[in-house]
Amino acid sequence: MKASIIGTTGYGGAELLRILKNHPEFEISSIHSTRDNLAISDEYPHLIGIMNNQLQKIEPEKISESADIVFLATPSGVSGELAAQFVNKNIKIVDLSGDLRLPASEYKQWYKKDPTSDEVINQAVYGLTEWNRDQVKTSDLISNPGCYPTATLLGLAPVVIEQLIEKDQIIVDAKSGISGAGRSLSRTSSFAEANENFSAYKVNQHQHTPEIEQQLKVWNKEMEAITFTTQLLPITRGIMATSYVKLKESYSTKQLVELYEHTYQQSPFVRVRPVGNYPSVKEVAGSNYCDIGLHVDERTGRMTIISVIDNLMKGAAGQAVQNANLMFGMEETTGLEMSPLYP
Numbered sequence: 001m002k003a004s005i006i007g008t009t010g011y012g013g014a015e016l017l018r019i020l021k022n023h024p025e026f027e028i029s030s031i032h033s034t035r036d037n038l039a040i041s042d043e044y045p046h047l048i049g050i051m052n053n054q055l056q057k058i059e060p061e062k063i064s065e066s067a068d069i070v071f072l073a074t075p076s077g078v079s080g081e082l083a084a085q086f087v088n089k090n091i092k093i094v095d096l097s098g099d100l101r102l103p104a105s106e107y108k109q110w111y112k113k114d115p116t117s118d119e120v121i122n123q124a125v126y127g128l129t130e131w132n133r134d135q136v137k138t139s140d141l142i143s144n145p146g147c148y149p150t151a152t153l154l155g156l157a158p159v160v161i162e163q164l165i166e167k168d169q170i171i172v173d174a175k176s177g178i179s180g181a182g183r184s185l186s187r188t189s190s191f192a193e194a195n196e197n198f199s200a201y202k203v204n205q206h207q208h209t210p211e212i213e214q215q216l217k218v219w220n221k222e223m224e225a226i227t228f229t230t231q232l233l234p235i236t237r238g239i240m241a242t243s244y245v246k247l248k249e250s251y252s253t254k255q256l257v258e259l260y261e262h263t264y265q266q267s268p269f270v271r272v273r274p275v276g277n278y279p280s281v282k283e284v285a286g287s288n289y290c291d292i293g294l295h296v297d298e299r300t301g302r303m304t305i306i307s308v309i310d311n312l313m314k315g316a317a318g319q320a321v322q323n324a325n326l327m328f329g330m331e332e333t334t335g336l337e338m339s340p341l342y343p
């Protein structure tokens with residue numbers, strides 16, 4: 001299968017290159033960004049001697065004729081316009097941005113950008129793979145989940161679906177490494193501002209809030225608004241989402257660990273930690289795993305759920321390829337079985 005990547009010079013694009021270069025079934029047929037006639041190894045010297053593909057102009061007609069799938073690793077606002085040019089052509093699409101995840105009106109409110117049309121948005125399947133496998137398999141247009149929603153939703157799903165928690169009491173305290181902000185320069189992600197620092201941003205205004213709430217409502221329509229805080233960690237890769245939920249009845253940690261193990265027993269990329277064991281971001285770095293640890297505080301009746309992912313892998317390129325694998329009838333793990341980079 002031939003794959004094209006748009007947004008190849010960004011961090012998500014670079015991670016797609018790393019995965020697809022070693023994928024047994026996908027071959028990289030063309031790479032694109034706003035620039036062309038530049039070798040990818042000139043932009044990314046870590047690829048010297050590994051890949052010397054040239055960046056090419058973005059010509060949707062030509063790409064659709066020569067590739068079976070296109071990955072849009074482009075910024076929100078750009079991806080939606082590109083997706084509209086590829087839909088209904090003979091090519092599958094996986095969009096890594098937030099452009100196809102929300103209804104147009106809600107997108108405008110949270111992203112403060114013009115949305116793409118609801119007609120395109122409505123064709124997209126939300127690619128939280130573990131929970132949407134059947135739809136992903138038959139879709140030609142995938143809206144890949146955001147990095148924070150992936151970690152948060154995988155952590156919350158079992159207790160929301162089983163209706164074990166209060167519907168209006170979810171608090172999510174989430175932290176991301178700096179690569180989550182992309183490759184372009186910004187003051188907050190500069191070394192001097194981020195190193196040895198730890199700061200909260202977009203408090204109660206983060207654009208991933210409605211994406212999380214929307215999926216919680218799919219699982220249980222009674223679910224209400226969440227409190228969601230995002231923070232910037234001075235590390236390169238990794239997200240930790242710590243969710244606090246109020247249990248309706250009393251359960252032990254052991255009972256809930258068993259529920260999570262049972263829920264995810266057919267999900268090779270979700271690893272539930274045993275009682276008393278909590279995951280760290282380094283334990284999933286460079287891999288497509290989402291690791292989940294949990295604990296019930298019997299004093300408060302609350303459960304703490306800690307889920308970690310690599311934002312560039314399960315939070316972006318890894319999950320995008322996991323979805324692409326299913327779209328072409330492959331095992332979801334194909335080309336994604338790399339172990340975490342530890343230490």
Ligand SMILES: NC(=O)C1=CN([C@@H]2O[C@H](COP(=O)(O)OP(=O)(O)OC[C@H]3O[C@@H](n4cnc5c(N)ncnc54)[C@H](OP(=O)(O)O)[C@@H]3O)[C@@H](O)[C@H]2O)C=CC1
Pocket residue numbers: 006007008009010011012013032033034035058072073074075076078079096097098145146147179180181182183184311312315316
């Ligand atoms: N970083 C992360 O952890 C995650 C990112 N995402 C999403 O994935 C997408 C890519 O993110 P990331 O790789 O971090 O972003 P980067 O800022 O690192 O890269 C953006 C890429 O898009 C290209 N680009 C920018 N504008 C255009 C345009 N008008 N037409 C074509 N290409 C364009 C850039 O090309 P050039 O620089 O050559 O102009 C670059 O290759 C974003 O939508 C992001 O929200 C989702 C989950 C996690």
Ligand SMILES: CC(=O)N[C@@H](CCC(=O)OP(=O)(O)O)C(=O)O
Pocket residue numbers: 075076096097098099145146147176177178179180181182207208230232
């Ligand atoms: C650390 C950091 O800045 N992360 C970014 C992630 C953005 C992103 O992935 O954008 P989408 O909305 O297109 O998914 C943020 O919090 O905005």
